[in-house]
Amino acid sequence: MRARGLVGAALLGACSPVTPPGLVLDVGRTCEDIELAVADPDVLPGWRIHAAAIARSGADAAWFLASEHPGELELRRAPEDIPGVDLSTVGAPHEFTLTRSAIEGQLWLTLDRDDAAQLWRIDEDAAAVSAGPALAGFPGDASTEWFHRLVFLGQSPYLLALPRLTKVGEVPVHVAAVTPELGLGERWTLTATVTCPPLSELTCPLLWDDLRELSVLDVAEPGSVAGAALLISIASRPDAMPDPAAPPAMFETHILSLALQRDPTAEKPVLTRRDHVAWPTSGPALPSPAQLAADPLGVYVLAGLVPGPDGSSADATPADYLFRTDLLGPDTTDEGDLIALLDKDLHSHLLQLGSRVAIGQLPTKHWYVAPIEGVTVDEDIVGTLEVGEHASLLRAGRGQVVVVGESAPTRRVRIACADDGSQVDAP
Template sequence: MRARALVGAALLAACSSVTPPGLVLDVGRTCEDIALAIADPDVLPGWKIHAAALARSDEDPAWYLASDNPDELALRRVPEDMPGVDLSALGGPHEFTLTRGPIEGQVWLTLDREDEARLWRVDEAGETMLAGPQLTGFPADTSTGWIRRLVFLGQSPHLIALPRTTRVGEVPVHMAAVSPELALGERWTLTAEVSCAPLSELNCPLLWEDLRTLTVLDVAEPGSVAGAALLVSIASLGEQPDPQMPPMFQTHIISLTVQRDPSAERPLLTRRDHVAWSTDGPVLPSPAQIAADPLGIYVLAGLVPAPDSSGANATTADYLFRADVLGAGTSGDSGVIALLGKDLRSHLLQLGSRVAIGQRTGDWWHVAPIEGVTIEEGIVGSLEVGDRVTLLRAGRGQVVVVGDAKPSRRVRIACADPDDGSETGGL
């Protein structure tokens, strides 16, 4: 039976009771409902899929980071009309990031290792794949290790670097333009600094001197925001100033947006502090996702126990935050719009210029768009996917469902056909 609402979306705030006309996808259709349809029922049989990226919105070619045994890793296209590339000797799956580009037909692969980075660009229109040179010495600062991610300002690619260890209140950010040959051009050094209220010296993170671990949790889909948006966690190690007291762990969830500033010589960096959690044991951010529509960014965040910790340290709910894209960039302009039960396994989806939230209850997957601070529970798509599966976002409104001892399936999120009496599909 079709689910007509997302279970447990307890909204905490709303700014308007006006119902929008419906979900507008990139093709310009206004949807009265959404459908989850299987675009490929058996993706790369026998291979383990680690990441996926759709090349075009209106066609089926997709690229996959996949392995058929623990020692072999490749970038492969389905259908195989273009040759892939063997990555086995270059790094492990966790060292690669695969993403669609803001230009239709382009897919990008990034290698990020301790001492180097490297880029690949797939151009479907020209049926070419360009492999860039080894990128070393970026940033030049060797006092810490760096995490590098590919981002886009408009259609222009840039490499951004964040330190693996940092003070929580002041994070150095390095950016470099990427040339057509995939080398690095003009470079900038920025600072993501927290804003503290007056007379808040005792609890202002800007004044904390200890180093903490930084992790890049997610990067918004290219083209979803005017610039780039990243979700970051900064976590302290267990601190035990008094041996009689238990150690305390702090996890800060922040977002960074980078935009062009025509009046300045460098990109504009905005930091937003969404939440800071204190726990008595090690935790991991999960879920941890970011998405954007033309007016705002959305962050979905929660905590789960680390492998060596107890369940008492997890958050009891997942938090959905929203902040205006043109906001002041302080913690005050980021508000919680929903608390979602952990058992709902919530996640964010980018549907063109719209954001949607997905939830899994039992064997079923439900998806509904978000309008401002409202989850549109009257516009829901549902699909039976099985309980033990992983959902890999492939960009351009598509998701790859892997696991559950069944073939990996690529699912397209689109407008429901009003002439089709069937409201759901099974796998």
């Protein structure tokens, strides 16, 4: 029996009843079924996998940030026919991002530290890993610490810097072109400014002067959107010395996306900001899930809140919110439509499948994947894979995911069109 209806049934009546066309992947044909095929049944046995990326669509090899022993970190290829890089003395796993390039056969590694950044380029065709210089002093403002993320405009790489502390209404975004030597070339400073509706002066974030914590939650896969897109949160900071006699402070978490695009008529890239939701809670909360994906016509955001590390925010969101917004022009502030509320127990996540978007859910020991077309989840096309209890998923780009099991081998799974006439059966 095919596993149909689980993903669609989880959408609380928010989706359009229109039946969309089949899922179109990079292979250039329409899917009648999704197949979750195991490309590598045992990835780096004995190693802990922190991140993964595929350099070439459909390739038999992948690159991993992985640790064999505590305190160690390596960038490794599996199969290992290109030498990797020992990063044990360079940074901790959470300080690196590993991403596919806009160019087939190429990957990038970014070190994001409070005091500096650094880039590595992996070229499979040349069987080489190139390391760039330390990029200290970008953007050259010591008033706060900065996040650094690599994005692509067309096939050209750019490094972004966003402040770790910022006002809600105006967020500075620094952009620098990356040179072939992995240094920084031409630079621009842009501002992501909120647009408030008329007669909203009392609630307009442009009038708020307090600094809040910014976090970079996700970056759209290169090539999935015209330009680049990021998902960020801006949240209240806990009071270091709260007044015990005062009422408990309310916390706010703003979820917004930023799109960076080239404009042939402008001297610098164009930045578009969309504010999706602002959640008040009684205590600190963390965005989870927090993911971004895109198809040729729109951007999808999946976001929710969970209690902070101290567990004080009991009123974090009871459901995860799925938004979709059209790819509009640079002077628009459309936050998009809420197309679904998803029960948190379903462990929903977004997947980028070439130029299409899918939603995955992992409610128990089975993983389900269904495509999204517009505001409709196509539950007639559902891929299923048994992954075991307490499994976790690492998106590796180009339609591939690494499944990390609690007591099972780590597997790399390719999401693709099933062969004609094949069935994807749930055990």
